[in-house]
Amino acid sequence: MNLTSATSSPQDCQAYRASILHFTADPAFEERAHAWHEDGLLIVREGRVLAAGDYAVLRASVPEGVSIEDHRGRLIVPGFIDTHIHYPQTDMIASPAPGLLPWLETYTFPTERKFLDEEHAAEVARFFLDELLRCGTTTAMVYCTVHPSSVNAFFAESEKRNLRMVAGKILMDRNCPEFLRDTAEGGIRESEELIKKWHNNGRQLYAITPRFAPTSTEKQLRLAGELAREYPDTFLQTHVAENTDEVAWVKSLFPESRSYLDVYDHYGMMRPRAMYAHCIWLDDADRRRMRETASAASICPTSNLFLGSGLFDFAKADAMQVPMALATDVGGGTSFSMLQTMNEVYKVARLGGTYLPALRMFHMATLGGARSMQLEGTIGNFAPGAEADFVMLDPKATPLLARRTGRCESLEELLFAFALLGDDRAVASTYSAGRQVHARAGQQA
Incomplete structure (x- = not known):
């Protein structure tokens, strides 16, 4: 899978390795409504999503000269x-x-x-x-x-x-x-x-x-x-x-x-x-x-x-x-x-x-919001070409959250812990159009 183009340069692209979740449909009405990549890769070019998927599948497609930022242990979701x-x-x-x-x-x-x-x-x-x-x-x-x-x-x-x-x-x-x-x-x-x-x-x-x-x-x-x-x-x-x-x-x-x-x-x-x-x-x-x-x-x-x-x-x-x-x-x-x-x-x-379910709550806060605003394809998920607005969530942000997420046995349990125990401290960093616009104290700016 080759995602490079003649006009790409290392300055145009960024790549982030972490767990990745986004939605393609409403889980209240469709069984297969989300994409989950436990070891995932998000590739951004010129402020838009180039690709999101499994790290093992996409890593060879990262343009030459682009360093992959390693955020394993964290979860990337749409803004x-x-x-x-x-x-x-x-x-x-x-x-x-x-x-x-x-x-x-x-x-x-x-x-x-x-x-x-x-x-x-x-x-x-x-x-x-x-x-x-x-x-x-x-x-x-x-x-x-x-x-x-x-x-x-x-x-x-x-x-x-x-x-x-x-x-x-x-x-x-x-x-x-x-x-x-x-x-x-x-x-x-x-x-x-x-x-x-x-x-x-x-x-x-x-x-x-x-x-x-x-x-x-x-x-x-x-x-x-x-x-x-x-x-x-x-x-x-x-x-x-x-x-x-x-x-x-x-x-x-x-x-x-x-x-x-x-x-x-x-x-x-x-x-x-x-x-x-x-x-x-x-x-x-x-x-x-x-x-x-x-x-x-x-x-x-x-x-x-x-x-x-x-x-x-x-x-x-x-x-x-x-x-x-x-x-x-x-x-x-x-x-x-x-x-x-x-x-x-x-x-x-x-x-x-x-x-x-937690999956539905996360949908409501991401793709559900975009769909209700008639902005699907622009924001709300990681479809190719969508604007690269996303958040990195830290499951170890607080002692209690770390203790609970350390015992999670499913994606639903992990998301439910974020929803019931999380707050602004769980947000390690926030990105808008591919650019970091917030970093929690102690994180890379």
């Missing part, structure tokens, strides 16, 4: 994908409140007010991205604030690091403080300007972002749907059916709609690349509509537990084959770590009567 997170809420994570709506009023809105200042926004964006990379997250769907300055600051910092990020300005023209209120026309105009500036600019992608139905007038929602149709390859992100008080509020504001989700459907917001956070209080008609439109559910277990919102119903979502992915939802969520988020989603599922 984690967080499908719902608020970067302006970094500084208010772990803020006490009796529920979602008072939490928004007491902490969220005052914190977001500060992002009118682009220097402040840039400083938070730097910390936020450092934290994501420290936890092995290489792509996220990010909420900014109503201020265009917050979007510009975020994308500028992401662009410097050549990260694959999705973000957008929040749209919010009612039921919020005056200092965070835009207008129906003004919010859409600013969003379109930001689309033209940032969408597909390098690795940056734009998401049209109504905060949630109660904070947008019918006019703003209609204009947002029109913008989504005008720019069909943009993303759309919002919240739906997070808790019962919110659902009742939406019913009072939109009495003609069949359901909360139906509000968005009415305005043309259900389509591929639409990501709906939470999706707890849906019915089967809602779930069926999500499948029909390829709209995805972003599951946020730490946030849902923290705010007492409810438990995502995996059995009903699976019965309808709703596209789904995993998310931290910082700052309602209590950790940037997708490993810790796996820990919580496992427990949420068990409380609802569903058992989630």
Whole structure:
């Protein structure tokens, strides 16, 4: 097998020897859904995957002059994908409140007010991205604030690091403080300007972002749907059916709609690349509509537990084959770590009567996220030509993790130990487009 080309040079290529895991399908529905190479080799050229497979098969294909980095004893997986997170809420994570709506009023809105200042926004964006990379997250769907300055600051910092990020300005023209209120026309105009500036600019992608139905007038929602149709390859992100008080509020504001989700459907917001956070209080008609439109559910277990919102119903979502992915939802969520988020989603599922194997949780955090975002082939696994975003996990990162993984007798046991016992310390290093962008203290930079 010869993977070299006339244009390759040692400077273009890197090769990493370690155990390698990635997914080719959803293990919830297909038996042979993953590729596992206990002694594996990942070859990267010009920031993209050239090949991933068994070391014994691929080692002769490493271009001449390229040194193979030996990381045996570690596990390489695709970079984690967080499908719902608020970067302006970094500084208010772990803020006490009796529920979602008072939490928004007491902490969220005052914190977001500060992002009118682009220097402040840039400083938070730097910390936020450092934290994501420290936890092995290489792509996220990010909420900014109503201020265009917050979007510009975020994308500028992401662009410097050549990260694959999705973000957008929040749209919010009612039921919020005056200092965070835009207008129906003004919010859409600013969003379109930001689309033209940032969408597909390098690795940056734009998401049209109504905060949630109660904070947008019918006019703003209609204009947002029109913008989504005008720019069909943009993303759309919002919240739906997070808790019962919110659902009742939406019913009072939109009495003609069949359901909360139906509000968005009415305005043309259900389509591929639409990501709906939470999706707890849906019915089967809602779930069926999500499948029909390829709209995805972003599951946020730490946030849902923290705010007492409810438990995502995996059995009903699976019965309808709703596209789904995993998310931290910082700052309602209590950790940037997708490993810790796996820990919580496992427990949420068990409380609802569903058992989630570790393979499925890792799929949700990698290829599942990419598929739900319509980005399979770009990120999410090690298919040839995919962008080389990946993480090295260390099974000896903590004494307890080392003791447990030293007794693992299967891949499932190893992954389950990472999911239930792992956190940012288990991430030895993180790579974006083939370049190392984080190394744990004491690791090679």
